Amino acid sequence: MATxxxxxxxxxxxxxxxxxxxxGPLGAxxxxxxxxxxxxxxxxxxxxxxxxxxxxxAPYNLAITVVCLAIAALLVVAEPRLRLASxxxxxxxxxxSLALGVVVVAFMERVRLDLIGYLFGDVLSVGATDLLWIYGxxxxxxxxxxxxxxxxxxxxxxxxxxxxxxxxxxxxxLAFMLLMAVVIAGAMKIVxxxxxxxxxxxxxxxxxxxxxxxxxxxxxxxxxxxxxxxLGLYASLAFDTPSGPSVVVSATxxxxxxxxxxxxxx
Amino acid sequence: MANExxxxxxxxxxxxxxxxxxxxxxxxxxxxxxxxxxxxxxxEIVTVIGPNGAGKTMLLRVxxxxxRCEEGEASLSPSVRVGYMPQRLHVEETMPLPVRRFLSLGRxxxxxxxxxxxxxxxxxxxxxxxxxxxxxxxxxxxxLARALLRDPDLLVLDxxxxxxxxxxxxxxFELIVKIRDxxxxxxxxxxxxxxxxxxxxxxxxxxxxxxxxxxRPEAVSRDPAYLALFGPRAVAQLAPYTHRHDHAHDVGGRxxxxxxxxxxxxxxxxxxxx
Numbered sequence: 001m002a003t004x005x006x007x008x009x010x011x012x013x014x015x016x017x018x019x020x021x022x023x024g025p026l027g028a029x030x031x032x033x034x035x036x037x038x039x040x041x042x043x044x045x046x047x048x049x050x051x052x053x054x055x056x057x058a059p060y061n062l063a064i065t066v067v068c069l070a071i072a073a074l075l076v077v078a079e080p081r082l083r084l085a086s087x088x089x090x091x092x093x094x095x096x097s098l099a100l101g102v103v104v105v106a107f108m109e110r111v112r113l114d115l116i117g118y119l120f121g122d123v124l125s126v127g128a129t130d131l132l133w134i135y136g137x138x139x140x141x142x143x144x145x146x147x148x149x150x151x152x153x154x155x156x157x158x159x160x161x162x163x164x165x166x167x168x169x170x171x172x173x174l175a176f177m178l179l180m181a182v183v184i185a186g187a188m189k190i191v192x193x194x195x196x197x198x199x200x201x202x203x204x205x206x207x208x209x210x211x212x213x214x215x216x217x218x219x220x221x222x223x224x225x226x227x228x229x230x231l232g233l234y235a236s237l238a239f240d241t242p243s244g245p246s247v248v249v250s251a252t253x254x255x256x257x258x259x260x261x262x263x264x265x266x
Numbered sequence: 267m268a269n270e271x272x273x274x275x276x277x278x279x280x281x282x283x284x285x286x287x288x289x290x291x292x293x294x295x296x297x298x299x300x301x302x303x304x305x306x307x308x309x310e311i312v313t314v315i316g317p318n319g320a321g322k323t324m325l326l327r328v329x330x331x332x333x334r335c336e337e338g339e340a341s342l343s344p345s346v347r348v349g350y351m352p353q354r355l356h357v358e359e360t361m362p363l364p365v366r367r368f369l370s371l372g373r374x375x376x377x378x379x380x381x382x383x384x385x386x387x388x389x390x391x392x393x394x395x396x397x398x399x400x401x402x403x404x405x406x407x408x409x410l411a412r413a414l415l416r417d418p419d420l421l422v423l424d425x426x427x428x429x430x431x432x433x434x435x436x437x438x439f440e441l442i443v444k445i446r447d448x449x450x451x452x453x454x455x456x457x458x459x460x461x462x463x464x465x466x467x468x469x470x471x472x473x474x475x476x477x478x479x480x481x482r483p484e485a486v487s488r489d490p491a492y493l494a495l496f497g498p499r500a501v502a503q504l505a506p507y508t509h510r511h512d513h514a515h516d517v518g519g520r521x522x523x524x525x526x527x528x529x530x531x532x533x534x535x536x537x538x539x540x
Contacts, residue, residue, distance in 0.1 A: 032361045154371040157357055164330055164350040165372045165416065211362045212396075 015126040016229035024222030027200035039197040041094040047101030068181035121192030121244025191244040288338030313467035349413030402429030423455035439466035
């Protein structure tokens with residue numbers, strides 16, 4: 001019994017830490033570019049991915065990633081064409097895709113889906129395949145982020161200045177949105193559809209208070225996220241609380257603590 | 267129209283670094299630019315002036331390729347390296363960004379080169395300061411430094427003196443002239459402030475959607491089209507301008523808002539206001 005216990009906890013910890021390592025640096029950009037709501041929209045569409053995966057009998061990791069990417073691409077295409085404020089557009093996509101996901105699941109009579117597990121995460125059920133997705137996808141995502149770090153940072157500070165200096169701003173924006181879709185699809189397993197954005201923004205917001213350069217903020221965010229995962233999993237075991245929300249509560253507690261001790265709390 | 271053919275008599279002409287011919291730009295049907303001609307040669311300082319909404323910034327953006335124009339053509343000569351200083355750059359508080367890191371956003375630059383360019387623009391002390399914590403005058407100098415780090419053939423400066431106190435503005439324009447003299451680059455800048463800019467320009471282009479008048483600063487300041495556009499009061503304060511400071515400020519000096527207060531300025535240059 002004890003070895004099995006150890007095993008799934010270790011898998012959960014590895015999975016969660018892996019996700020946090022990618023979510024930290026990416027989350028820094030989400031904070032800088034004010035894209036938290038975009039993250040929410042992508043993650044809400046993940047349930048549609050789960051449903052379609054079941055319907056087509058495709059691996060759900062793949063289905064989620066494909067649907068998240070499709071929604072991200074659709075947003076990029078739709079935004080300049082529809083005369084809507086971007087938060088309105090994001091709201092439409094977020095809720096429509098979540099509702100559609102639930103409806104599609106309801107049509108599949110023979111399938112009993114752990115909806116709560118998808119909405120709030122089920123880190124304790126992380127399997128070997130999930131770990132492969134998290135670390136494989138995560139390594140690719142980090143490599144891509146490192147590769148476009150400088151131009152993306154430049155475009156984030158001032159798009160026109162970056163353009164004049166030869167940066168392909170639009171191309172980068174698209175690449176970054178797709179990257180977010182990949183990471184959110186991977187992170188969903190840990191904290192769930194409804195909470196996944198918090199793993200991007202809370203560690204980054206905490207890191208801001210201690211960092212003096214963008215790079216420091218990215219690294220601190222990764223470490224803080226990993227600490228939140230470990231703390232949350234521990235609390236989840238100790239108090240028998242749901243794991244995903246426990247991780248988010250831990251991240252928030254670390255953030256609140258940082259307000260008290262940070263050198264920047266003026 | 268005082269269409270003097272040449273502004274920069276003492277500077278080389280040759281092939282212009284940037285040229286606009288008959289540029290027309292509309293936004294949602296509204297005419298922003300109505301057929302503008304412009305050329306900037308190497309070593310020449312061309313200043314575009316005009317009231318708010320005259321299309322000055324748009325003209326720069328079209329030249330830089332940030333906006334397309336409906337008619338006419340605007341282009342930089344091929345292989346020209348541009349150093350650009352945009353209007354109103356605001357860096358979000360959420361990003362920790364020291365000045366040295368801001369300067370190396372375009373490409374990796376070692377600390378010695380950063381120190382050297384900050385020295386050139388007179389902003390050495392702020393090298394490690396968070397960019398959100400420096401004064402308006404320091405910020406403009408840091409922006410200028412970033413443009414200079416590209417070793418530009420052409421500097422494109424959009425309202426370089428905004429957010430800078432009046433004495434600091436004079437120093438900034440002197441600095442721009444000095445940079446031109448030292449590096450031999452062309453300078454194209456935009457300002458709504460007439461009186462300081464005049465001393466730092468070889469050619470002035472006065473626009474209000476179309477070109478009202480153009481030529482050397484002294485000629486433009488006497489042009490009827492210019493008088494009609496800015497009114498006699500603005501001109502009266504311009505005429506005796508000799509740009510002699512009897513004092514100096516550091517770049518972190520007091521910031522004075524200039525908008526709408528052209529005839530109530532509180533400063534002591536060696537000249538009188540009308």
